[in-house]
Amino acid sequence: LQVSHDILLQLSSSYMAADAYPHPLADLVCQGESKDLHSYFEQSVQNLLKELSEKFKGWLSTPGPLKAELSCKKVREGHPLRLWKVSTDVEAPPTTVLHWVLREHHLWDEDLLQSWVVEVLDKDMEVCHYVMDSMAPHPCRDCMVLR
Structure with missing residues (x-):
């Protein structure tokens, strides 16, 4: 799978330009209707399935990288995050x-310093830890992701 260097540069700077840094997971659970992580993730999956059935009604297109x-x-x-959707055509x-997205992060994200799987929860779910570089003088960022 080959993605041009120009597209990678546009993608890596677009989330910083949008000020889209991750919030602590506890903030999301506290702000929502869910009382614990399990119910929060279950509700998130149900919301995604509902969005799919409605053909992503209500989404606002914004300028982004070429070919995306x-x-x-x-x-x-009161929700601390906007939902973002990015799509592109890939011939693969x-x-x-x-x-490529899950296991070869280091090939397409130049800010990635380290990544590892913290725990495999089941065959379709794992908790991952990333260490991302930041622009000076900001410190590196630690991110935990459920995927």
């Missing part, structure tokens, strides 16, 4: 793309 469609949506009043089988 970038859209955002405000979830509800879905399994190849999934492997």
Whole structure:
């Protein structure tokens, strides 16, 4: 799978320009209707399935990198994050793309310093830890991701 260096540079700077840094997971659970992590993630999956059935109604297209469609949506009043959707056409089988996104992060994100799987929860879910570089004088960022 080959992605041009120009597209990678545009993508890596676009999340910083949008001020889209991750918030602590506890903030998301406290702000939402869920009382614990399990119910928060279950509700998130249900919301995604609902969005798919509605063909992503209510999304606002925003300028993004070339050859990519970038859209955002405000979830509800008081929610700390906007939902973002990015799509592009890739000439590769879905399994190849999934492997590239999940297992070859170091090839497409120049800010990635380290990454590892903290825990495999089941065959389709794992907790990962990333250490991302920041522009000086900011310190590196630690990110925990459930994927």
